[in-house]
Amino acid sequence: MRFLSAFGKAAQAALIAAATVFGIQAASTPATAQEKVTIQIDGAAVPYYLPMYVADHYGYFKEEGLEVEFLYANAADILNNIAAGNVQFGFPNGDAVISARANGLPVKVVHSTYQRGIGAVLFKQASGIKTPADLAGKKVAVTSYGSPNYIQLQVMMSQAGKSVDDANVEIVGTGAILDALKSDQVDAIVFSMLRYYALKAEGVDVGMIPSDDYLPSHGNVLVTSEDYLAANPKVVKGFIAALDKALKHIVDGDVAKEVSMVIDTYTPTFAPQKDIVTEIINEVFVKTLWQSDDTKANGFGYGNIASWQKTIDVAKEYEAIPDSFDAADLVVEKPSDF
Incomplete structure (x- = not known):
């Protein structure tokens, strides 16, 4: 029995060692792996995407169990990739999202991050x-x-x-x-x-x-596909929670400090423009883009359906899209409620 016991211990040790070599975790030491997701952002890495980088830098994504990779592309490619399931999240401008939905792409705005257009x-x-x-x-x-x-x-x-x-x-x-x-x-x-x-x-x-x-619109907004939202609501909620934490961190904190961090860590080519970027974040993003009367009442990312509907209807009126559609089919009104 002692031989068998010793053999069992040796076998267990060997299995654990082998698992370590091949990157496998033994059942006795449960994994704490993060859910890997990708977000494709409109354009290039610029400090105006401050909340995304703050959420990454301070571990807000990690707190929600997410490991987030940033990629960059034009808005049309982002939306095609979302619809095809090539990426989980996108951050394009609202006009492109309306056009994509009007042309049959099953995309969904889950966080109206910019309350206005620019x-x-x-x-x-x-x-x-x-x-x-x-x-x-x-x-x-x-x-x-x-x-x-x-x-x-x-x-x-x-x-x-x-x-x-x-x-x-x-x-x-x-x-x-x-x-x-x-x-x-x-x-x-x-x-x-x-x-x-x-x-x-x-x-x-x-x-x-x-x-x-004169015409309500939206700048960059957080989108995913209808299928991904239906299959992974906890992941989407986690991403939104991290983004909201970052927005609060910036709005309630030191904008200049966070701009410096983001330029140093994520967008070093903007170093000569640090002062002007800080002014723009303070004067435009904090005061009018990320916050509105709607967000004060309902939280960051609130999707005003009536505002979105007006933009959609005007796009149809001026033949920018083939047909109008119900904004409620595109936009999640309260990100915390879906």
């Missing part, structure tokens, strides 16, 4: 532009006739009792549109409000009319 009309103060009506007779640049910014321009002009045809609209590529404004080739551009702060930092006396004052 589109805006930018102009030099010397142009005399103060309202959308003042764009009549002016040269106004957009990146394409199919861009959300062009729809925003159309809506703004219409609400001012004008037509987009009353302005002299020009198509200028993304890489040249700021220079077109700075060099007075155009009087105004419809682009990202974040560039307002960059232009100010360069000494340009610039003004801004936010597009969302």
Whole structure:
């Protein structure tokens, strides 16, 4: 019996040793493996995706049992990958999500992270532009006739009792549109409000009319597929919980400190822009993008169905999508309730 006991112990030790060699954990030492998920983010690694990086850096994802990999792509590719199950989460802009859903992709917004869009009309103060009506007779640049910014321009002009045809609209590529404004080739551009702060930092006396004052929209939002949400609700809830912890960490904490951390750790090429990025996070993201009256009442990421519906209906009206649809089929209203 002693021989058998000794043999059993030796065999057990051998099995544990073998398991260690081959990366297998024995039953007596249960694994604490994290659920591996991938999020594909719109564009490239930039410090404006601060909450994602804060959630990673401070272990908020890990606390929810998640190991998160960051990848980057354009919005259309992100949504196709979500629908195909190639990635679990995406962080594209809301306009692209509406277009994807209207074209049959089974994507779902589970966290309306940006409560507003970041589109805006930018102009030099010397142009005399103060309202959308003042764009009549002016040269106004957009990146394409199919861009959300062009729809925003159309809506703004219409609400001012004008037509987009009353302005002299020009198509200028993304890489040249700021220079077109700075060099007075155009009087105004419809682009990202974040560039307002960059232009100010360069000494340009610039003004801004936010597009969302006329047409509600959303910037980057957290999406997954309908199938993944149905099969993995705990994982989705965990990701949202980590994201909300990061948002609270930033809003209640020291923005400058977190921007420094993210630039040092995740986006080092932005080191020369640290001050302007900090200003933008404080003035735009904290005050108007991540927070709203809705989030104060319902928590971060609240999806205002009526607001989303208006954006969807306007996209159909201006033929940016083939058909309108029910916003409630796309958007989770309260991320904590699904």
